[in-house]
Amino acid sequence: MSEPIRVVVTGAAGQIAYSLLYIIAKGDVFGPNQPLILHLLDIPVMMDVLQGVVMELADCALPLLHEVIPTADPAVAFKDVFAAFLVGAMPRRQGMERKDLLSANVKIFKEQGEALDNYARKDVKVLVVGNPANTNALVCSKYAPSLPPENFTAMTRLDQNRARAQIAEKAGVPVSCVSNLIIWGNHSSTQVPDASHAKVMKNGTTMSAADAIQNDSWLKQEFVETIQKRGAAVIAARKMSSAMSAANAAADHMRSWFMGTSNDEFVCMGVMSDGSYGAPKNVVYSFPITIKNGKWSIVQGLKIDDFFANMMNLTGQELEEERKEAFSVIQA
Ligand SMILES: NC(=O)c1ccc[n+]([C@@H]2O[C@H](COP(=O)([O-])OP(=O)(O)OC[C@H]3O[C@@H](n4cnc5c(N)ncnc54)[C@H](O)[C@@H]3O)[C@@H](O)[C@H]2O)c1
Numbered sequence: 001m002s003e004p005i006r007v008v009v010t011g012a013a014g015q016i017a018y019s020l021l022y023i024i025a026k027g028d029v030f031g032p033n034q035p036l037i038l039h040l041l042d043i044p045v046m047m048d049v050l051q052g053v054v055m056e057l058a059d060c061a062l063p064l065l066h067e068v069i070p071t072a073d074p075a076v077a078f079k080d081v082f083a084a085f086l087v088g089a090m091p092r093r094q095g096m097e098r099k100d101l102l103s104a105n106v107k108i109f110k111e112q113g114e115a116l117d118n119y120a121r122k123d124v125k126v127l128v129v130g131n132p133a134n135t136n137a138l139v140c141s142k143y144a145p146s147l148p149p150e151n152f153t154a155m156t157r158l159d160q161n162r163a164r165a166q167i168a169e170k171a172g173v174p175v176s177c178v179s180n181l182i183i184w185g186n187h188s189s190t191q192v193p194d195a196s197h198a199k200v201m202k203n204g205t206t207m208s209a210a211d212a213i214q215n216d217s218w219l220k221q222e223f224v225e226t227i228q229k230r231g232a233a234v235i236a237a238r239k240m241s242s243a244m245s246a247a248n249a250a251a252d253h254m255r256s257w258f259m260g261t262s263n264d265e266f267v268c269m270g271v272m273s274d275g276s277y278g279a280p281k282n283v284v285y286s287f288p289i290t291i292k293n294g295k296w297s298i299v300q301g302l303k304i305d306d307f308f309a310n311m312m313n314l315t316g317q318e319l320e321e322e323r324k325e326a327f328s329v330i331q332a
């Protein structure tokens, strides 16, 4: 068995972390042969609650979990970490857009970027979950100048999983028969859920989602809106934002990054844009991604029709606006 790796989860006393910590600690992200030391960061007022989480992790008696370090000190939390799940941030309430959280949350990601820069391993893999996730990831990267920008990613895997589930239901197949859904752009209501390149295995044959579903207007309207508004629908029903599915998606994202993607599979992640597909540069934009040996690449050469190209421009513009607002909040 290999040496333990250090993994930090921020917002460790919160609702996403409550599901995520168990998934990580039992080996479902870094594999069944990888021991772990979990660093749990939350704010000072949450330390008593965090002790309860520490007790529960101990009571799970998980063989891979070698040590748990609860702390409110970023210097301790980020020391020598191999992977960072940045979950800790305020969630939105009903009626808010995720970008309404910018002023409350963006400074957290500035401070944590600085802490990662000072204390983490230089190859640390950072996943930002806290909203607005894309712009928080951008800020975090900018405040960690000694770390390569490709170490910073934002979570759109929840949107991709949602899209996959909706396509599977409409096509009447199990979710395992659906792959390669794309989420372009921002994890916001301007995101672009695109099933044009999805593959569906139906009646023993692999076909496009369009052939499997045979309803183009559903694919361009109801499907798109359902995914764009799914987070808000969960909040309206639960009176709290998604947690179990968010934790599952965070685990999926980091597992794909650590283990790689299979041959013709791609996954979606918010990554530093290089301008592919006409996206603005210097924003964290969600693209289809393949991963090999821990390095991600944007899938190139996919054909985009005008309908999706227009939407992709709009979500890119929103990210540029968020970037401007984020840095003015930090500098204020
Ligand atoms: N990207 C996505 O797909 C996605 C999905 C679901 C939720 N989210 C976002 O994830 C975030 C967390 O959601 P939640 O439901 O777990 O919220 P929560 O309120 O249950 O937990 C957040 C935790 O973060 C802690 N925290 C606040 N500031 C911190 C700091 N500076 N350092 C460390 N911890 C800090 C809080 O004390 C709290 O324990 C929210 O911003 C939410 O909108 C994103």
Ligand SMILES: O=C(O)C[C@H](O)C(=O)O
Pocket: 091, 092, 098, 131, 158, 230, 231, 232, 234, 235, 241, 242, 246
């Ligand atoms: O919608 C939210 O605010 C939470 C999260 O981003 C989600 O998509 O469920």
